[in-house]
Amino acid sequence: MATQTEKCAGEAQSFERFGAAMLSGKVSDSAYLRFQSLAAYRQINAGETVPNMDLADRFVFLASGATKLVAEASGGREQVVAFHFADDLVSIPARGPHGYTLRALTxxxxxxxPSLEFMQIAHTEPVxxxxxxxxxxxALWRCREKAVLLGRKTxxxxxxxxxxxxxxxxxxxxRGACVLSLPMSRRDIADSLGLTTETVSRQFTDLRQMGLIAxxxxxEVRLLDIAGLVARSGNFSIAA
Amino acid sequence: MATQTEKCAGEAQSFERFGAAMLSGKVSDSAYLRFQSLAAYRQINAGETVPNMDLADRFVFLASGATKLVAEASGGREQVVAFHFADDLVSIPARGPHGYTLRALTxxxxxxxPSLEFMQIAHTEPVxxxxxxxxxxxALWRCREKAVLLGRKTxxxxxxxxxxxxxxxxxxxxRGACVLSLPMSRRDIADSLGLTTETVSRQFTDLRQMGLIAxxxxxEVRLLDIAGLVARSGNFSIAA
DNA sequence: CGTGAGCTTGAGGATATTCAAAACTAGTGG
DNA sequence: CCACTAGTTTTGAATATCCTCAAGCTCACG
Structure with missing residues (x-):
């Protein structure tokens, strides 16, 4: 269970969070100052896209809020490649077979x-x-888990x-149960899981009728029977 | 176009390749020696699995040959998460929702x-x-591209x-055309693309009948019309 | 409250799967 | 060199899951 959406709302606090996460708290040395002068601080409203400044690869540090990284295939098909929350570092490729955009959920x-310069500074700071x-x-591990999900699961x-x-x-x-407050819409979930909103909806109702969720x-989603969910998750287990 | 399956067959050559790829050629300093004493050299025959020594995360450097990283879901369903070729570094998680195994294709x-110790040494060697x-x-970029493929493509x-x-x-x-000598079977391709062998076969025949491949x-596969393949790849393009 | 976007539910249809069998490879031994 | 065999690949027919299209419903916001 991670630190949630603590309102942060400020350039200073954002840099502080970055320092704590990426520089082990050292908020005063030369590397820190170089990172600070390299960074562009932005406040993004829910639904907006992180502007694609130039055509270079970028790192985005998420100081507060939640985002989705969307890849676009031909025909307007969209795949949500990952969701991100506070303190996540997102790597966004400039170009490729599919176009990537980072959108704010909250x-x-x-x-x-800019990735290149970021990595140059990072090379002087092993931490x-x-x-x-x-x-x-x-992130690679998460993406692989998603590949299994997309390739082989119902x-x-x-x-x-x-x-x-x-x-x-x-x-x-x-009160004993695990509660989720999902920042993403049914469409976002569908685009993340390789399904349609209709199918997502239907499965939510099915799980609800089975008594696994409310x-x-x-x-808001309450997980009433986590063991039951795991049993239906298609995850590999020794007892399978 | 990368360096292909150069037969390497030897512990010394394997370490040399590792040094060239991961240490920018410095094959004599202390970090190199520590990596060398940490590494376990293995020759793996086609079809065999890289043994799961202990229960820790591992890095595998592939000095020669080709491998697949397979994730297993419940019910014996397998998803090929990635293919690897000479000079690739593979990160293998010990445990998780799905079990991972690395298998040799050739x-x-x-x-x-062992990942932990590897990273400790790496922290002293910025390169x-x-x-x-x-x-x-x-690898993350590749995995994301695969996620788009698995989630949204026909x-x-x-x-x-x-x-x-x-x-x-x-x-x-x-002779003008691009030729592939695939080290993986139709089943491997199917498990990589989230399909069945039958579907893979059918699509190969279709592409053959369209004159795009032979x-x-x-x-062996010859790509006769790469532009035609790209047009049918579902990749995002400005003209879409 | 009223409105509109987002969510849910239903019926019909398409793509890929499943099951089954034939054809082909590539390796083996006569 | 050829026949033989075991495994892989290809082809075919029937089925299932998820998608598409369409309509009603709900919630969150003004």
Whole structure:
């Protein structure tokens, strides 16, 4: 369970958070100052896209809020490649077979860095470079898990896996049950899981009727039976 | 077009390759020696699995040959998460929702490192640490492209995308056309693209009948019309 | 409250799967 | 060198899951 959407709303606080996450708290040395002068601080409103300044690769540090990284295929098809929350570092490729855009799910405070220069500074600061490597490997791990989900799981397994994985990141305990306040819409979930909104909806109702979850409003989901969800997530287990 | 399956077959050559790739050629300093004493050199025959020594995360450096990283979901369903070729560094998580195994597609020379200790040494060698970060980000980029493919593309688009992406890695030019000698079976391709062998087969025949590719034997594929393949790959383009 | 976007539900249809069998490779031994 | 075999690949027919299209409903916001 991670630190949630603490309102941050400020350039100073955003840099502080960046220093704590990427520089092990050293908020006064020369590397820090160089990172600071390289960064572009932005406040992004919910629904807006992080502007694509130049045509270079970028790192975006998310100081507060939640975002989605969207890849576009031909025919306007969109795939949500990842969701991000406070303290996440997002790597955004400039170009490729698919166009990438980072969109805010909630109001966000972000720091935007050009990748090349960022990595040059990082090379003088092993802690930061190690942090980049660690985070990249972790993102890779998440992406691989998603590949399994997209390649081999049924609609129901995808929803169950999504709920479990999301609970780990932004779930909170309330009266014994795990409660999620999802910042993303059904369409975002569908685009993330390779489904349609209709299918997502249907699976939510099915899980509800099975007594595994309860929903209230558009965004709140209570996980009533986590073991039951895991059993239906298609995850590999020794007992399978 | 990368350096292909140069037979390497030897512990010394494997370490040399590792040094060239990860230490910018410095094959005599202390970090190199520490990496060397940490590594386990192995020759793996085609079809065999890289043994899962202990229960820790591992890095595998592939000095020669080709491998696939397979994730297992429940019910024996397998997803090929990535293919690797000479000089690739593979990060293998110990545990998680899905079990990971690295299997050799051809005979391989590999170096196996425990991740934790590897990263500790890397922290004293910025070049290596930067290389880990660079490679992890590149692997992440590939995995994201795969997520788009698995989430939003038709069977035909998946095959076309696969052929184009694979040509970039191991394609060779022969009399004007690009020729692939695929080290993986139809089942491997299917498990990589989230399809069945039957569907892969059918799409190969379709592309053959369209005159976009020609095949001979099990493994050789000639790309006769790369522009045509790109047009059918579902990739985002401005003209879409 | 009223309005509109987002969510849910239903019926019909398409793509890829499943099941089954034939054809082809590539390796083996006569 | 050819026949033989085991495994892989290809082809075919029937089925299932998820998608598409369409309509009603709900929630969140003004």
């Amino acid at each position: 109001d966000c405070d972000i720091l935007v860095f 930061t470079l190690g942090e980049v490597a660690r985070r990249a490997l972790h 609609a129901q397994e995808r929803i169950a896996s999504f709920l479990i994985a999301t609970a780990r990141r932004i779930g909170s305990i309330e 929903t209230s409003g558009r965004s | 005979d391989c020379d590999i170096l196996v490192f 290596t640490l930067g290389e880990v970060a660079r490679r992890a980000l590149h 069977a035909q688009e998946r095959i076309a995308s696969f052929l184009i992406a694979t040509a970039r890695r191991i394609g060779s030019i022969e 095949t001979s034997g099990r493994s």
